Amino acid sequence: MTDQADNLRQAIANLGRARLSETALAVPVGAAVPVSAPAPAAEVVSALPIKARRGGPARVFTVTSGKGGVGKTNVSINLAIALSDLKYKVAILDADFGLANVEVLFGLIPKYKLLDAIHNEKTISEIVCDGPRGVKFISGGSGVEELVRLDDEQIAALISGLSGLDEEFDVIIIDTGAGLSETVVGMSLAADEVLLVTTPEPTSVTDAYALIKTLVARDRDKTVRLIVNRAESALEAADIMSKLSQVSEKFLDLKLHKLGYILNDPLVVRSVKQQQPFLIGFPQSKISRSVREIALRLMERTAFAPEKGRGLAGFFGGISKFLLYK
16 A cells, blocks of 8 residues: 555656646536536526436446545435436445445435345335435445355345346445445446545545556456545646546556546535435535536436446346455
């Protein structure tokens, strides 16, 4: 890790210290609201391009980070709500073992967890909870790690049950743990795409690079999209994205996709205390607009190819193989 950190710091220094303009992060997304033009949530949503329900397996995104405490779960739940506002059918799987942050931030107490379905005590449909604004939610708990104790017949039965969700949902967001554990890496590799959350803090950026390096070593074709959270300005976010992208391309030969940023805002703390996502509690805030823009970029055609979706069944099939045969 020390070598990685030194390499990253040196690479950033060598690539120059020139800061980018605030327009450097701008990505054409049709009717997306400009960063400089605040607008009420109702106006924003009404202007968004609404996509019809698509066929094929659900698209699976893991939201992960190189270190904890970067706001990954807040990104997951607010992004899910923004996608639901775009008329996609969305579910979240809380796979951050032992912490159950999604249910806490939603203010929910799920009656059943993934483990209940794994042990055949409940059906898949029985463990799905109703979240806000049409978003569905599954409490993963230690369910993913339990896969290593299942035989082939049990795994096949679980995957068969999960395949039903692929017919119901367009998008499934996996809120993973943080770091470089085998389980977190396995979930990232099994998903269609990785949404990597970092903050401008040097330790967060360095750990994000370490995770990218680990993923690329196992799958050079893995799509990684970067979100900078808690940025003090668009300028700072653009600078972090640019430097991390350049380092990844130079040393890993990986094109890192810049997905967007979320500003540092005390409204996030208020929303956590209220157990209400800020996209619902503070829909006209800058942070809410930022998440809506990220949702739009994520669902552009280049990022959302129906034929590439593995679905939740494919995701669990992939991660079970990874955990069993790593």
